[in-house]
Amino acid sequence: MQILCHLSQLIEKSAEKYGEKIALSYRDYDREQWMGISWNLFARRVDQSARSLVALGIGVQDNVAVFSQNKPESLFVEFGCFRSRAALIPFYATTAGAQVQYMVNDAQIRIIFVGEQQQYDATWSVLGLCHSLEHIVIFDPKVERHPSDNISMSFDEFLRLGINEPRYQAEVQRRVNEAQDSDIANILYTSGTTGQSKGVILLHSQYRFALEAHTKVFTITPEDVIINFLPFSHVFEGAWAKLCLSCGAHLAINLRPLDIQRSMREVQPTCMCAVPRFWEKVYQGVLDKMESGSALQRSLIKDALKVGGEVWEKYTSKGKQPPLGLRMKYAAYDKTLLRLLRKTLGLTRPNIFPVAGATVSPEVERFVHAAGFDMLAGYGLTETCATVSCDHPGKLVSMGSIGRPLPGVEVKIDGANNEILVRGATVTPGYYKKEEETRKSFTEDGWLRTGDAGYIKDGELYITERIKDLFKTSNGKYVAPQAIEGKLTIDRHFEQVVVIADQRKFVSALIVPNYKAIEDWAATQGITFDSREALCTDTRVKKFLAQHIDTLQQDLAAYEKIKRFVLLPEPLSIENGEITNTLKIKRRVVYDRYAEQIEGMYVE
Incomplete structure (x- = not known):
């Protein structure tokens, strides 16, 4: 049964109920084994963190920041902030120094908790420009501190303060007792x-x-x-983690993103939220x-996925019973090939798998359900505390929809733009210290402008495009770049795609290929x-990829x-400022950086 209370009391009340049951686990890379943290220990660490925050004034x-990859300590500090009624501001672990400086100064942050060397170094590089910052607390004891550092302390030292x-x-x-x-x-x-970050307030x-x-x-x-x-700094994962903790579930914290598939096989999770790109890779x-x-193997796997996809798309998603023959055929595949697939992924006990953050392609949606995973497609924003809509188990689900609105939303x-507007108790009161930005984001009668276009059919929400990203060609035709990009990245030969079309005669693209796939083909x-430069300019390679592009976009209009x-011989990266921490393309940066190549595509 879910524990519903103010977040300042959630871990305390859960410990009273679950005691020594495992609440959190993480891989200890020195011992190469997963370590468990009980609800009792979790509650003690949260309370110690709250007392130490008070001890530091x-x-x-007041605003406190956590600048770290996912760690148990991140949760100790966040819920410690809730107990002491401080506000917690999570930074992405890959945030650059300049952005750290901006956020620390904008929010007048007094204490920042850093995860590992990269986060410590980024913070130290801008310390002299962050006048509100009083303390740096370091999670990883292996971090090498600057010789003149006299304001940092280890996490153990921090905990001992209270x-x-x-x-x-x-x-x-x-x-x-006074928490509101x-x-x-x-x-x-x-x-x-498109510009400087805005701080979304979540109450x-x-x-x-x-x-x-x-x-x-x-x-x-449980x-x-x-x-x-x-990352916990992403509203999707941050809110999802709080939901799971409120239900008494066990959180297995994957410390290093690149280890996720190994971690899945070791932990055998029942649930995981993800963005569509994860399932595209699978x-x-x-x-x-x-x-x-x-x-023979190709034929069997292809047929198993075809049968599974048909069962879901035509029957179970519509609340119908498949015909006996189809049902028996799928049951046979489910106990053999599909079961082996789930075992290979480490998902032998699947419950639910929420997916949001971008459009899920029909091929991927069909595949995930065919494999036996209950993917719940959804839609949300930071401004709405994550979910606006999602698939509701037990209700009809249509291919391509992003579900039904959350109860009460x-x-x-x-x-004319068919903009999706949202209103409800999950919607932010506004942006931190940005009254004008807040005013522009709401209608006069209090609806949040999402900036996304869509429609509602039979109670389900569909998204068509991002209004701000809608391009208009010089011929007056409107093009949705994300839809085109999504069609290509479903193919294993394409890693990143950036469409160019605004005020241009035709659509072009900058493409980062899957180098390994192309090298193997070559x-x-x-x-x-x-x-890689030679590979990317080889006419035979370009002709091969052009054939794939033509196939993938055959259902698009000519324009x-x-x-x-x-x-491109190098991938777009966060470090170069070309994509955001949530892997969204910074189009202006990319267009400026590759202006010569772009103009070259439009030479007659």
Whole structure:
């Protein structure tokens, strides 16, 4: 049964109920084994963190930052902030120094908790420009500190500040007793694809409403094991983790993103939230294995996925019973090939798998359900405390929809652009210190403008395009770049795609290929090369990829199709400022950086 209370009391009340049951686990890379943290220990660490924050002079609604990859300590500090009524601001682990400086100064952050060397170095590099910052607390004891550093401390040193101090304990308890739903829980800075980041305010009341609403849609139990794939600084993972904790589930914290598949096999999770790109990679991996198998193996796997897809798309998603023959055929595949697939992924006990953050292609949606995973497609924003809509188990699901609105959340379609508007208790009161930005983001009668276009059909929400990203060609035709990009990246030969079309005669693209896939193909064709630059300019490679592009975009209108493209020898990266921490393309940066290549595609 879900524990519903103010987040300042959630871990404490859960410990009273679950005691020594495992609440969190993580891989200890020195011992190469997973370590468990009980609810009792979790509660003690949260309370110690709250007392130590008070000891350092953090007051009610002061701002504290965590700049780290996912770690148990991140949760100790966040819930410690909730107990002491401070606001927690999570930074992405890959955030650059300049952005750290901006957020620290914008929010007047006094204490920053850093995960490892990269985060410590980024913070230290801008320390002299962050006048509000008083303390750096370091999670990883292996971090090498700067010789002149006299303001940092280890996490163990931090925890000891509040031990055996009754006055700090009494102050924490007083704050917990006085905690309000109107308190700020988090300030989440958006990625800023077009400009400077905005701090989205999330109140405790938003979380309370969201946590309760989700359990009216689907069930998570104390027997569920949830693995974290996205960073806690992402609203999707951050809110999802709080939901799972409120249901008593076990969180298996994946510390290093690149280890996720290994972690899944070791932990055998029952649930995981992810972005569509994760499942695209899984799908591409299965297709690769099919290609390397025998003709019989390829035929069987292809048929198993076809049968599974048909069962879901035509019957179970519509609340119908498949015909007996089809049902028996799928049951046979489910106990053999599909079961082996789930075992290979480490998902032998699947419950639910929420997916949001981008459009899910029909091929991937069909594949995931065919494999036996209950993918819940959804839609949300940082400004809505994550979920606006999602698939509701037990209700009809249509291919391509992003589900039904969460109970208590209102959605309507507005204006000539068909903009999706949202209203409800999960919606932010606004942006931190940005009244004008807040005013522009709401209608006069209080609806949040999402910036996304869509429609509602039979109670399900569909998204068509991002209004701000809608391009207009010089011929007056409108093009949705993300839809075109998504069609290509479903193919294993394409890693990243950036469409160019605004005020241009035709659509073109900058493409980062899957270098390994292209190199393997080139080897089979006897194509030699001494660099990626040479590979990307080889006419045979470009012709091969052009054929794939033509196939993938055959259902697009003529004016939407990519006519020319340039292959890039290096991937777009966060470090180069070309993509955001949430992997969204910073189009202005990319267009400026590759201006010469872009102009070259439009030379007659």
